[in-house]
Amino acid sequence: MRGQADLFQGLDVIAPSVQKPVTSDIQLKPQGQRRAFRLDPANFEMAADSLEASGQYRILRRLLPRPVTASRIALPGGKLAVIVDTETTGLDHTRDEVIEIGMVAFSYDEDGRIGEVVGTFNALREPSVPITPEITRLTGITPDMVRGQSIDLDAVEAFIQPAHLVIAHNARFDRPFCERLIHGFSLKAWACSHAEVSWSNFGFEGSKLGYLLSQCGWFHQGHRAVEDCHALLEVLAASLPGDAGSAMSHLLISARKALLRIWAEGSPFEMKDELKKRGYRWNDGTNGRPKSWFIEIAEDAYEMELTFLRREIYRRDVEPFTQKITAFERFRSTS
Structure with missing residues (x-):
C-alpha cells in the first residue's frame, strides 16, 4: 500500500491546523501556517478513508445515482x-x-x-x-x-x-x-x-x-x-x-400497520387545548371530512383513547366516529 504522504499528490488540498500531534508521514506546520498538498484524483477515495480513520474528520461523498437496469419487472418474490x-x-x-x-x-x-x-x-x-x-x-x-x-x-x-x-x-x-x-x-x-x-x-x-x-x-x-x-x-x-x-x-x-382515526366531534370548546396537548389535530370540514378534532392511533391503543375522551373531554359515555386507516387511505386529502 502506498504511504499516506503519497496520497497527497496531484491536487491542492489545504490541511487544517490541529492542536494535537498527528502521527503520519505528513508534517503539519503550527496553527496559522497551513501546508498545501497535491492530491492525485485517482487517490481521492484512499485519502478520504485515511482522513476518516484519523477520527478527526468526517467525509461527505457526492451522491451518484444508482444505475438503472433494463427491466421494469420485480425479481421473483420481490x-x-x-x-x-x-x-x-x-x-x-x-x-x-x-x-x-x-x-x-x-x-x-x-x-x-x-x-x-x-x-x-x-x-x-x-x-x-x-x-x-x-x-x-x-x-x-x-x-x-x-x-x-x-x-x-x-x-x-x-x-x-x-x-x-x-x-x-x-x-x-x-x-x-x-x-x-x-x-x-x-x-x-x-x-x-x-x-x-x-x-x-x-x-x-x-x-x-x-x-x-x-x-x-x-x-x-x-x-x-x-x-x-x-x-x-x-x-x-x-x-x-x-x-x-x-x-x-x-x-x-x-x-403495514393499520391505524384508527378517532373524531372528537362535538367536543367542548374549552377542551381544545387538552386535545391539542394529546396530539389531536383540527379539521375545518372543507375537505368532506367532519369539522372536528381528530387523532390517529394504533389499534391496540383504542380502549385507552376512548377512556381519555370519556373521562377527560366529554365526561360521559360516548362512541366517537372511528375509521380504520391503512396505507391505501393514509395521507389522502379526503380520507
Whole structure:
C-alpha cells in the first residue's frame, strides 16, 4: 500500500491546523501556517478513508445515482416501490400546481432489502400562474425552465402502474398533489419516510432529507425532484445504528400497520387545548371530512383513547366516529 504522504499528490488540498500531534508521514506546520498538498484524483477515495480513520474528520461523498437496469419487472418474490417528489407553486393542493415531478422505481423484498433501480422519471410543467421568486429560491425552478413544458400524464400512469408502494418524504404534502395529477396515485398504498420512521430513536436529531443524507455520509443537489428521490433511496437503504436494520425495513413495518382515526366531534370548546396537548389535530370540514378534532392511533391503543375522551373531554359515555386507516387511505386529502 502506498504511504499516506503519497496520497497527497496531484491536487491542492489545504490541511487544517490541529492542536494535537498527528502521527503520519505528513508534517503539519503550527496553527496559522497551513501546508498545501497535491492530491492525485485517482487517490481521492484512499485519502478520504485515511482522513476518516484519523477520527478527526468526517467525509461527505457526492451522491451518484444508482444505475438503472433494463427491466421494469420485480425479481421473483420481490416487489416494486416508487419514490415520488413534487415541486409546486405553493402549499395548497386545491389551488397550487405541480411544476415538477420526479420518481425513482426500485425493487425490494419483504424484509426491506433494496434491490435495483428499474426506472426514473422527471418532468417539468408550466403552471397557469406565475412562479414567484420565493418558489424559485426554494426549488431552483425558474419561469424560463418551465416555459412550454408539460407532464406526460399517460407516462406517469404507466410508470406507477406496477408499483406495490409509493413512498414520499412528506406524503401528507405530496399525495394530494399527485392524486390531483393522476387518478392512479389514489389506488396505491403510500408510505411516508418522514412520519413513519422514528428517526430520533436511532440517534438522528432531525428528519429533513438533507440532514438524514449527510448523516449517512452523502451530499446532493437538493430541492430538485428526481435528485431528492435518489437521495431518499440511499437514506432508506442505509444501515441504521446499532444493528437496527435499514430505514426501509422500519418504514415497511409502519406502513403495514393499520391505524384508527378517532373524531372528537362535538367536543367542548374549552377542551381544545387538552386535545391539542394529546396530539389531536383540527379539521375545518372543507375537505368532506367532519369539522372536528381528530387523532390517529394504533389499534391496540383504542380502549385507552376512548377512556381519555370519556373521562377527560366529554365526561360521559360516548362512541366517537372511528375509521380504520391503512396505507391505501393514509395521507389522502379526503380520507
